[in-house]
Amino acid sequence: MKKISTLLIACLASLGAQAESPLNYDLNGQYVYTQVKSAGETFSPRLFQVKAGVSLKESLLAGIGIQGQYATPIDDSTKGNLTLDIKSQSGVFITLADPNSDPESLKFMLLLGYGSTKLETLDQFDGKTSDTFSGFAYGFSFQQRIFPKTPLSFSLDCTRHYRDSHLRIDGCGVGASYAF
């Protein structure tokens, strides 16, 4: 896993290093606090999320990009006798940011796409059950450089991963981004 991550980062970094590249690349790690609401109860398992994104910078469609997300559990959440755990959460998003914004100022980005969350419940009567909830997902993200003219930024994201009349899965995360 470490090798793959290193390879991925190195690959993205080398792409970003090309002066003529029309693309921006970034990699992000976040601590995510989720809210899973169903039947009037709210569960709050926590996740660690990795995001990789690429966006156009010199074209007619500058500011539009694509982002992939994957999260793994940090801990589960228990209400009464029921424990709810997010075993994994992933998403693919189209991102939309202002291409003319000042790199040193707060950057705002919209995310529209597809999210998938694998939930597992453990109950003393029903035992263990798991299911994956997928569908349209959306959210927003703020990024602010930690130091001027450096590639590191703070990030704050909120995403609605799933919603229907029985279930809602939301998440907000804080972390750091590295722009290649």
Next chain:
Amino acid sequence: MRFNFSRGSWGLALALSLLVSACGGGSGDSKKLEQIVDADRQGIVSIALADNDGYVHLRGSKQLVLQGTDKNNQIVDLSSKASWRLSDTRLGKIDSKGLFTPSGESGQLTVTASYADLSTSQPLIIFDADLVSITLISETSSVDVCKNASFSAEALFDNGLVLDYPLEWRLANSQSEELASFPNKNQGLLKTHKSGVVSILAEGKNNAGETVSSSPLEFSIAPTLTQISLSAPEAENLSLREGQTTQLQATAKWVNGTSGDIITNASLSLSDNKIARIDSEGVFTALTGSYAGSEVTVTAACDSISAELVMTLLKPNIRAIEIRTNGGNTESVSLSRGNSTKLLVTASFEDNTGTDASYNHNLRWEIVESESDSFDADKLRLDDQGQLTADGDLPMEERINLVIEAWVVDDEGEVLRNSAGAEIRDRIKAIINL
């Protein structure tokens, strides 16, 4: 050229995201997850379908009930939370609350109700036996006047079974219709209005479409009402502003000492149907009010006993006023010595419920002397109707500039404030020319 957040850029992003979303496939069983959470919260340990005969006529329907048992052996109705499934959907459909409706074909199927990780099933026979007779059932032989009475009926079929069947309820004659009514002909709930004896019956259609009637049931409505009182508990000071509604209560007392609300049984009427309205459920609506308050009398009557309630109807609350001239100028008014002019006021109501272009109720008019040129108050006057008069012998060497203000006040002369807490007032400049 950069594509700087144009409509096209948004549209493309949305289209791409929908494409991404569409590629992902379906979602999970969120209703089951909801049931698991609910089961844990309620401590449900087992489920079972409530006892029933397992038959439904193809012209009828059947409400199935899923009962859960919690840790304390308490029974909980889970019908609306369960997932319902039929083994053969050609024979009928079942809604999310467990109501089965045949499609018109006889046969047998299995109904399965699932809740969390629990499930239970039962067979259901859809039959087309012919209706033979209907027998009315009443738990009592009489009811106090202005109360309701419930009836049920047994439908006997030619296969010997007695089962639920869609029936229509009605009164057997016109004399009975003066005393009581069935508000919903598909339910055996009788509303009584006057004392006496009514004759009721239930009817159903057999397979040939012919009407099968029960024998009429004679039922007594007892003249036991002693008193009615009418009230509007939610209407402060029994007053309503235009457009507002309130629920009236008609409290009745009977000879046996019991009491209850009979608003839906009572005959309701108004002294003036143009300024207010009342429906059969006792909901009173103020249509047209006045600033001083218009009174309307509501009467509730049942079995020759009645009660009255006087309601006061008011105009809506005022949010703001604006002074204007006859010509519509809201900034200033000009007047020559020896003339007089009437200032007009438009009132705007709270919640954008309209305006009154001729508002003149409880207005206080004043020339703000501290902001006006000096003048002879005997020769230049502003009365309490907003009439500004400059006498012909008003002493002046050049034009006089005035500031005129109007306030909305209450009956005690206190300035009123709107819902935002601001005083309700307005100003206009006045110029008196030579």
